[in-house]
Amino acid sequence: MSKASARSSVVGKANKEGRVLVYGTVELGEFAGWKKSFEKKYPDIEVEYKRKYVPGTPPPMAKEIMEETEARKETADAVIVAVPPLMQFRGLNLLSKGTQKESAAYPQEVRQPEGYWFPIVSIGMIQVYNPKLVAKSELPKTAMDLTDLKWKDAIVTHDLTVGTLGAYWLASLRPIFGERKWRSLVEGLAKNRPKAYPLYDSVVDSVTSGETKIGLTVLLHDFLKAKKAKRDIERLKLKDVPMLMTFNAIARTRAGRHPAAAELLVDFLLSKEGQKMVGSTYLRIPARMGTGAPYSLDKLVKNEKFTAFPSEEMLPSSADSISTLAKLFAKK
Numbered sequence: 001m002s003k004a005s006a007r008s009s010v011v012g013k014a015n016k017e018g019r020v021l022v023y024g025t026v027e028l029g030e031f032a033g034w035k036k037s038f039e040k041k042y043p044d045i046e047v048e049y050k051r052k053y054v055p056g057t058p059p060p061m062a063k064e065i066m067e068e069t070e071a072r073k074e075t076a077d078a079v080i081v082a083v084p085p086l087m088q089f090r091g092l093n094l095l096s097k098g099t100q101k102e103s104a105a106y107p108q109e110v111r112q113p114e115g116y117w118f119p120i121v122s123i124g125m126i127q128v129y130n131p132k133l134v135a136k137s138e139l140p141k142t143a144m145d146l147t148d149l150k151w152k153d154a155i156v157t158h159d160l161t162v163g164t165l166g167a168y169w170l171a172s173l174r175p176i177f178g179e180r181k182w183r184s185l186v187e188g189l190a191k192n193r194p195k196a197y198p199l200y201d202s203v204v205d206s207v208t209s210g211e212t213k214i215g216l217t218v219l220l221h222d223f224l225k226a227k228k229a230k231r232d233i234e235r236l237k238l239k240d241v242p243m244l245m246t247f248n249a250i251a252r253t254r255a256g257r258h259p260a261a262a263e264l265l266v267d268f269l270l271s272k273e274g275q276k277m278v279g280s281t282y283l284r285i286p287a288r289m290g291t292g293a294p295y296s297l298d299k300l301v302k303n304e305k306f307t308a309f310p311s312e313e314m315l316p317s318s319a320d321s322i323s324t325l326a327k328l329f330a331k332k
Contacts, residue, residue, distance in 0.1 A: 013260035015044040020261035023052045023061055024080030026121075026248065030281050037277050038268050045261050050076075055198050057163045059085045062092055069255040077256030078265060083246050084168040084310060086117045087318075096252040096259070102270035105288060109308045110247065119247035119287035120269045120278060122297055124220030124306065125169045126243055127236040128204075133213045142240050143173070144181070146214070147188025155194040156203050156212040160329040163322045166217040169244055171321035172309035177240070190328040208232050221283040224300065245306035247287050 014020075024031065028051055035047040052061040061079065068075035079089065089095050097115045110119050129139065140146050146155065158166025174182040195212055197203055204222050207215040208231040220243075226233045250269055252262045268274045272291055279286035279293025285300065286293050297306075310318065 014264045017258040017261045019046045020077045020258045022049045022078050023076040054085050055164045077258045077262040080250045096254045117249040117251035119249045121248035122285040122287050123246050128215045128218045129236045130232050131234045132232050152192045154213040156206040156215050157194045158217040159196040159198045161326045167325050175313040242307040244309045
């Protein structure tokens, strides 16, 4: 069967299915524009989107899918969440793997090699500080400087005990730093008793309000939003910590009842057209390069290289890293 015939077959099956159900963490207002664009292209397919909660082990969204599947109820055909939770979804055998026509346009290092999920929104993780509370001469220069006791009770992070994005950021430094340095860093940080919040907005709020002085797990788009609002926040660049980049990705589920429609939605969001639409949503950075979208990475952070995470290098040690962080940073 030719590519054109195969494509026509998928569209025909999707039109018969008539709908696709998506669970995700994207804001309802943001997804509304994506839904409208997809339905304009495929008018016979309705997209139903439900925003769900993710942080936790296992993620509540995953538990809901498992319970609905067990009860033989309709469940999500596709999910849109960050890569670290998707790793848990995969471990629970909830995802369907496969190829997508548009995925070849993405660099190898940002793709899931077996096709369990596909990146659609870039999520940069950076460090920040409050310039009213920390003079430039006082700023940490390297990661190990953060273990100095002068930063005790002055640092804030995403909750590092629940095995989600913040924990995977810190775990991803393990292969970059090497075992000895990484252990010294996480143990030193734990002794400085960083405050922890389950929501990334709260991490930014903690720094800008003056509750803390330094934030370690801040999303790039949240930082840019805070800067635009003229809040008290500046970026902290550490010599040995690259800007780590993960992604909100889309994955198809094994239990979904509308697989063809889900396949079309994934391909649409990966396409140049779909990615330009994503990058035209306020401060959402498209995962695909060269779209010319207003919020493309090259327009927001010029000439800066990033390191994708979670990386293949960290996967063998990820379970141990997440377990170590959960113990070290547990509330005493």
